Amino acid sequence: MPPPLNCLDISTQEVQEAISSGGRSSHHGTYANGMLPLSVDTRTGRGKQTTKNTIRRDIAVDVREFRSALPSILHQGGMRLAPVTLIVGDFVLSPVHCVERKSISDLFGSFASGRLYTQAEAMTKYYKCPCLLIDFDPSKSFCLQNSNELGGEIRVDSVCSKMAILTMHFPKLRILWSRGPHQTLAIFKTLKMKHEEVNIEKSISVGNNESLDGLMETSDVVGGGSTVNSGVENNTNSNKDEENEINEAARDMLLRLPGINVNNARKLMAVCDSIAELTELPRDDLKKLLGPVTGQKLFTFLNQKLAAS
Structure with a gap:
């Protein structure tokens, strides 16, 4: 804090002139020839930082x-x-x-x-x-790359x-x-x-729920429009929830396979009704559906032996 006025060799008139001068003075809001401020805000502690400096x-x-x-x-x-x-x-x-x-x-x-x-x-x-x-x-x-290897x-x-x-x-x-x-x-x-x-x-949560939701939107198309016989409808109602849970788990598993995302997963679901059918697809079919790199990567993952012979 600045020292009190009575400790300085200045007059009260000088302080009043500094206050009344406002923006006309080059030492606005100061006294003692601009060396000391008229007031200091001590409400903000010295150790605290403002939001701008955080x-x-x-x-x-x-x-x-x-x-x-x-x-x-x-x-x-x-x-x-x-x-x-x-x-x-x-x-x-x-x-x-x-x-x-x-x-x-x-x-x-x-x-x-x-x-x-x-x-x-x-x-x-x-x-x-x-x-x-x-x-x-x-x-x-x-x-x-080496600069010598760069070309146009x-x-x-x-x-x-x-x-x-x-x-x-x-x-x-x-x-x-x-x-x-x-x-x-x-x-x-x-x-x-x-x-x-x-x-x-x-x-x-980014990318977690939307991927599965995107696949769920295609369930009516990919499911092939399967119907339930009206004569046995009452007997199968108890199994609907279980079937839905299994389908959701399979979709989630599909998205976790190497190289699979929402876009190419829809292509696989259009030709495969289950994960078991996916594992039986030949290499050429996977490459046509997913592209040569991703198709080969998925085929290798599904068919490679777990342990060396």
Whole structure:
């Protein structure tokens, strides 16, 4: 606080002139030649921070990401982490920011399997600012390809060509390039600075219920319009609830198979009445329905032996 007026070598007239001068004085609201304020608001404690200066720290983190070093670096940097199971994304920073993290090896693998396309599609659907974080190894070069390998044409075997095609399909997708976990921490802090804190419960539910609901909407079409004989209708009413529960569980299981999402699951349900029928589909039929990459991936999953012979 400024010292009392009676302790300073100034007159009351000088203070009154400072008050009455208002905006005409270059030392508005001060006395002692502009060195001391006329009043100080002490109602806000010194240790309190205003809303504008509050550091936003909450991040929803998928539990599978704790196998990497990034969550521990985020925690050391002052972030509050909520370990949850996320359907969409690996990190949710705010109501608008969802981040899918890829190491270099993961990036190449996700391009090969087609999984990155599905992940980008889901993030773009539910968040205003979907982000793909490419997490480089600090001990290796900060590049995807050797500059000598770059060309002016789109090539199937070029990761940079695949990145270009990905951004063409998803213009809202933002690419974050990070040299290591400490730089990722700085990027996350910058993204969170002017946005509200993440709603943890909402981030968990994103993509969870809608996927199953989307399949339920097609039940009348896919079910083939099966009818119940009026003579035995009373005897079968008790089994309807059980049948519905089984169907719902099967749909939920279908969505959890490798490479399956709501869109291509509808194609499978149009030709298969059960999971048992799905497992009997030949490789060529799966490729025609799902595409060559996803079809092969699902066929391998369904037919590969559990134990080595």
